[in-house]
Amino acid sequence: MDNQFYETLFLTFKLAFVTTIILLIIGLPIAYFLAFTKSKVKPILETFVSMPLVLPPTVLGFYILLFFSPQSAIGSFFEKFGLKFVFTFEGLVLGSVIYSLPFLVHPIQSGFQSIPKSLIEASYTLGKGELQTFFKVLLPNIKPSLLSGTVLAFAHTIGEFGVVLMVGGNIPGKTKVASIAIYDEVEALNYDLANRYALVLFLISFFILLTVYILNKKVRV
Amino acid sequence: MIKLDFVKKVNNNLTLKVKKEIDDNEFIAIFGESGAGKTTILRIIAGLEKPDFGKIIVDDEIWFDSNKNINLKPQKRKIGFVFQEHALFPNMSVYENLLYAKNDKNRANLLLKLTELEDLKQRFPHELSGGQKQRVALIRALMREPKIVLLDEPFSALDMKMRESLQDEIIKIHNQLKLTTILVSHEIAEVIKLSNRVFILKDGQIIKDDKPISIFTKQKITSSFKLNATVLDIKDKENLSILTLSFGSNIIEISVSKKEAKELKVGDSIIISSKSFNPIIEKIKF
Numbered sequence: 378m379d380n381q382f383y384e385t386l387f388l389t390f391k392l393a394f395v396t397t398i399i400l401l402i403i404g405l406p407i408a409y410f411l412a413f414t415k416s417k418v419k420p421i422l423e424t425f426v427s428m429p430l431v432l433p434p435t436v437l438g439f440y441i442l443l444f445f446s447p448q449s450a451i452g453s454f455f456e457k458f459g460l461k462f463v464f465t466f467e468g469l470v471l472g473s474v475i476y477s478l479p480f481l482v483h484p485i486q487s488g489f490q491s492i493p494k495s496l497i498e499a500s501y502t503l504g505k506g507e508l509q510t511f512f513k514v515l516l517p518n519i520k521p522s523l524l525s526g527t528v529l530a531f532a533h534t535i536g537e538f539g540v541v542l543m544v545g546g547n548i549p550g551k552t553k554v555a556s557i558a559i560y561d562e563v564e565a566l567n568y569d570l571a572n573r574y575a576l577v578l579f580l581i582s583f584f585i586l587l588t589v590y591i592l593n594k595k596v597r598v
Numbered sequence: 599m600i601k602l603d604f605v606k607k608v609n610n611n612l613t614l615k616v617k618k619e620i621d622d623n624e625f626i627a628i629f630g631e632s633g634a635g636k637t638t639i640l641r642i643i644a645g646l647e648k649p650d651f652g653k654i655i656v657d658d659e660i661w662f663d664s665n666k667n668i669n670l671k672p673q674k675r676k677i678g679f680v681f682q683e684h685a686l687f688p689n690m691s692v693y694e695n696l697l698y699a700k701n702d703k704n705r706a707n708l709l710l711k712l713t714e715l716e717d718l719k720q721r722f723p724h725e726l727s728g729g730q731k732q733r734v735a736l737i738r739a740l741m742r743e744p745k746i747v748l749l750d751e752p753f754s755a756l757d758m759k760m761r762e763s764l765q766d767e768i769i770k771i772h773n774q775l776k777l778t779t780i781l782v783s784h785e786i787a788e789v790i791k792l793s794n795r796v797f798i799l800k801d802g803q804i805i806k807d808d809k810p811i812s813i814f815t816k817q818k819i820t821s822s823f824k825l826n827a828t829v830l831d832i833k834d835k836e837n838l839s840i841l842t843l844s845f846g847s848n849i850i851e852i853s854v855s856k857k858e859a860k861e862l863k864v865g866d867s868i869i870i871s872s873k874s875f876n877p878i879i880e881k882i883k884f
Binding site: 493495496498499500501502503504505506513514517518 | 677678683687689739741742
């Protein structure tokens with residue numbers, strides 16, 4: 378029993394970690410694009426990014442099942458590369474990435490928007506391209522937003538329930554994460570174990586958020 | 599030699615039309631009310647904004663040509679731009695700000711020495727005064743050895759004393775480094791002090807182009823001193839009118855004939871001149 382407890386917690390954090398890394402890689406360019414574009418597709422992209430905030434997780438889970446099942450075109454395409462998204466860890470990552478996207482993109486986007494335009498233009502007139510300006514001027518000056526976005530995405534992934542249940546099923550050691558385990562144990566009237574999971578999640582979420590708020594106070598903007 | 603010849607529609611009420619040539623080492627001031635398009639001209643020269651059509655040629659190098667579809671990026675134009683609000687990178691020290699522009703420690707040290715900022719080079723922008731920030735912004739713009747220095751009202755956030763010392767600094771640097779400088783300003787005193795040629799911009803067009811002193815004094819007044827003042831208040835008193843005027847941080851009251859006062863209204867800019875007849879002079883002691 379103890380083994381499964383740690384296994385489940387490990388899986389939970391592995392999922393949150395992998396999801397956050399992927400989110401940073403795809404979320405930063407999206408946030409940058411949304412912050413500075415004048416393109417007409419901006420509202421559409423913004424809507425897609427924000428959808429998970431209002432959509433029931435089950436809807437998202439359902440669509441992932443539908444579109445990524447081995448019978449579907451997308452699912453069979455990925456299967457050629459040995460990637461399966463239904464009832465697998467990869468599926469959990471996919472679902473979590475989509476579901477936590479707004480939590481990462483929104484703070485970083487508003488961080489970018491709060492940077493005076495003259496800083497960016499100054500960098501350009503000093504001969505620096507967009508990429509260098511991004512890494513040397515923009516990112517270092519939005520540290521608080523970057524931290525909030527990253528931590529919120531991480532914490533939100535730990536707390537995710539609906540999408541994970543729909544897409545992952547409930548396979549111990551593979552797709553069973555802590556939030557689902559709690560539900561499971563309560564159903565089985567196993568309150569002791571449910572309590573342990575709940576307490577761990579509660580404490581971790583509390584300390585993660587506390588750290589962010591303390592750090593954000595200290596970071597010089 | 600800079601050749602400007604371009605048109606840009608800024609908004610429904612304002613279309614910029616500029617056709618001018620600027621010689622090397624000139625110090626140009628673009629003067630006009632806010633909203634006249636002064637800053638846009640600088641931004642177009644810098645490549646931060648694109649004209650609708652026309653040409654910009656600097657020393658036979660085409661920076662912009664709508665016919666040939668050439669539009670050099672700001673990065674490729676040899677300019678130094680000083681923004682109204684310094685625009686120093688908050689995450690870098692003074693020294694890092696300079697080296698970011700160009701990794702040339704010798705030049706950075708030279709410029710720091712020239713502006714007497716050597717002691718502050720490890721400081722971060724938030725640890726500097728307004729005047730120091732603007733001086734750093736100025737030398738940062740000079741790091742890449744620009745052909746043209748563009749100053750967008752660099753003194754507007756500074757108090758009188760800092761303004762004057764920065765103005766002296768700019769004249770010194772302009773002469774020492776043999777720069778071509780274009781300054782945007784709406785302060786007459788500043789323009790007279792710094793520039794050797796003024797473009798008066800009104801509703802998007804340069805309506806006058808001359809030496810500052812001949813532009814700002816419509817007719818030659820044979821007086822020994824002049825003050826630029828703004829009318830704050832006009833009061834009638836018996837057969838005279840009392841004008842309350844502000845110039846710089848001073849406010850004075852003078853009396854004029856009712857006829858003279860009739861042509862003035864509150865908010866007008868005027869020139870007061872006086873003949874050198876029995877003025878009171880007192881040496882300022884520090």
